[in-house]
Amino acid sequence: MVRDVKWAESRTLDGAQATFAKKVFLQLHDSVLQCDEMDVRLMRPLDFSGDRPDDEDVEIRDVSCRNGVHVEIYDWEENRIVGIRKGDLTQFYLDYQSGHFQGDGPGLINHWSRNAGRGIAVAQSKPAQANTPAASNQLEWEHISVAFDDLLRGNFETRTAELHGRVRMTYAPVRHVSETFSRNDLSEPSHSAEHAVWLGCNQLAIEMLSRPDENQQTPDGQDDYLVMHAKGECEIEGQLFNGKADSLSYDESKEQFTLRGKGDREASIYYRERLQSESIRIGAQTIWAFPSLGEYTFEKSSGFQGTR
Secondary structure, eight states: OEEEEEOSSEEEEETTEEEEEEEEEEEESSEEEEEEEEEEEESSOOOOSSSSOOOTTOOEEEEEEEEEEEEEEEEEETTEEEEEEEEEEEEEEEETTTOEEEEESSEEEEEEEEOOSOSOOOSOOOOOOTTOOOGGGGOOEEEEEEEESSEEEEETTTTEEEEEEEEEEEEEEESSTTOOOOGGGGGSOSHHHHTOEEEEEEEEEEEEEEOSSTTOOOTTSOSEEEEEEEEEEEEEEOSSEEEEEEEEEEETTTTEEEEEOBTTBOEEEEEOSSTTSOEEEEEEEEEEEETTTTEEEEEEEEEEEEEO
């Protein structure tokens, strides 16, 4: 339901479609859209036969925004916000009926969600001390930042997204909803950095999947799990590891990264047991990395190399 719509210059209304110009602001129950030009299509034309148009229970079919687009989408659980997405793009289209969306870059998306114990597993587990809460449990939110150069498209209903052009993604748990984390912060001796990971690639596909067997869960007890597939000049970096590959994937249900080379180009990864310790390099056609377990396996390897 539309809560508020504002504009600075003009409005054109033609039955089921409205066009707004200059400093347009559209607020719905769970989202806010701001841009310079906006087209809004309704599910049914407004009836102007009376003294006032019949706008009760008007549903939006889709919205198209152009020029300096800012998007905010809120996820609610009863009366509590559990997720916030904020994005800045050149253009943005959202179909409210199907959940399909598409945006043109360059763009930046920031997503905060309440820490439900999932996340991208890169930190090795440590024994808990009696009467002392785990430091990671004090980080109540998870922050994902994604910058992309060309195209974003996906669907909120199917929980999928694709990003094209050079993509840079950062994940880290944080203390509060407005806190951000960047690649430069990986070198800091913080609990956020310990659990953080940075990913660069030319194309990234993201999806949330549900297990077909409801009795099966992820290692953290979740029914749903994250899967990512990256292609083209892939790079990955955490506090204790970094790697390069032609393609890279992550499966949250297995806490597993898979790095693959192409042709004569091997995938490679450097890892170490702790900060300031010696790094070990693996070069191979395929590398299976489990940073949270400190385990790395490979296929068709050219060998190991120690560095400092």
